[in-house]
Amino acid sequence: EDQVTQSPEALRLQEGESSSLNCSYTVSGLRGLFWYRQDPGKGPEFLFTLYSAGEEKEKERLKATLTKKESFLHITAPKPEDSATYLCAVHRGGSEKLVFGKGTKLTVNP
Amino acid sequence: NAGVMQNPRHLVRRRGQEARLRCSPMKGHSHVYWYRQLPEEGLKFMVYLQKENIIDESGMPKERFSAEFPKEGPSILRIQQVVRGDSAAYFCASGAESYGYTFGSGTRLTVV
Numbered sequence: 001e002d003q004v005t006q007s008p009e010a011l012r013l014q015e016g017e018s019s020s021l022n023c024s025y026t027v028s029g030l031r032g033l034f035w036y037r038q039d040p041g042k043g044p045e046f047l048f049t050l051y052s053a054g055e056e057k058e059k060e061r062l063k064a065t066l067t068k069k070e071s072f073l074h075i076t077a078p079k080p081e082d083s084a085t086y087l088c089a090v091h092r093g094g095s096e097k098l099v100f101g102k103g104t105k106l107t108v109n110p
Numbered sequence: 111n112a113g114v115m116q117n118p119r120h121l122v123r124r125r126g127q128e129a130r131l132r133c134s135p136m137k138g139h140s141h142v143y144w145y146r147q148l149p150e151e152g153l154k155f156m157v158y159l160q161k162e163n164i165i166d167e168s169g170m171p172k173e174r175f176s177a178e179f180p181k182e183g184p185s186i187l188r189i190q191q192v193v194r195g196d197s198a199a200y201f202c203a204s205g206a207e208s209y210g211y212t213f214g215s216g217t218r219l220t221v222v
Contacts, residue, residue, distance in 0.1 A: 004152075032207050041218075043114075043201050044153070046210030087153070091207060096166050097143070097155035098211065 002027040006088050006101035013078055013108050021073040021104045023088030033071050034098060035064050036087040044087055047073075078108045113137070115184075116202050116214035123221050129189040131217045133202030141165075142185045143211065144177060147199040159185055192221045 003026045013019055025033065032051050036044035048057045050066040057064050061082065063074040073086055085105045089098040113136035123129050135142045144156040155169040159179040170177065174192075179185040189196055199218050205211040 034210065036213075041215075043203075043213035043215045046205075046212065049207065049210055089153075096158045097169065098145075098153075099155070100145075100152040102150075102152040 002090055002092055002099040004088055004090055004099055004101035006086075006104050008104060009102070010105045011107070013075075013106070015079055015108055015110050016077050018074070018076045018078070020075070021086055021106070023071040023073070023101055024069060025071070025088070025090050026069075027090045027092050027099070029093035030090060031093040031095075032091040033066055034089040034091065035062075035071070035073055036089065038085045038087055038103065047086075075106070078106075080108050080110050082106065083108045113212050114202055114204055114214035116200075116217050118217060119215065121217055121219045123192050123219065125193060125221055126191050129192050129196070129219055131187040131189075131200050131202075131219070132184040133187070133214060134184040135202070135204030136212055139204040141204060142179060143203045144185075144187050145201045145203065145213075147201065147216075149198070153201065156187070189219075192219075194221045197221045 005024045007022045032049050035047040038044045048064040053068045055066050061076050065072045085103040087103045089100040115134040141160045143158050145153045147153045157170050157177045158166040174190045176188045199216045201213050201216045203211045203213045
């Protein structure tokens with residue numbers, strides 16, 4: 001069964017304090033790994049898709065990386081507006097569904 | 111979120127009533143995915159539909175839950191005889207892997 005585990009569950013940072021979120025996964029035949037951001041009371045907002053080990057993608061202060069067993073979302077010099085829950089999901093070949101982790105709740109204090 | 115429209119945003123039902131949640135996918139898309147987010151849980155896949163067809167319903171509870179996507183109009187997720195455990199946020203999505211799946215803002219169902 002496909003599994004996604006995210007850590008830590010919650011993370012508090014000071015503005016400007018860089019850190020990383022982890023997503024460990026077990027899936028047979030990874031087709032894609034997704035990162036989403038979710039604000040309270042809203043739907044997930046797409047950030048990145050990664051397809052193969054070694055791939056990296058960047059968007060503003062965020063950079064996502066992928067290995068054969070895990071993905072990291074690196075946040076450089078975060079701002080309070082980066083506060084949100086970050087979700088990781090995997091897509092297995094032959095399946096149409098995404099399997100999500102429980103997320104990491106990030107709080108960035110000014 | 112832009113593109114995928116869900117309504118209502120909030121729905122309150124008494125135990126035993128029926129809940130109907132609606133979803134219109136992004137313009138030009140003829141498929142939708144439904145996910146459920148229980149408190150303190152991750153998003154869980156429920157069902158994948160194309161117009162007039164259920165493609166994958168492996169995540170749907172066996173009883174009381176059904177989904178449809180008619181030729182005309184939105185997709186409907188129907189929950190009969192709701193119980194308190196059905197209280198959750200229900201999200202709809204459309205899109206493709208290559209450019210990311212777009213989620214709606216969700217319907218928050220509260221069963222009292």
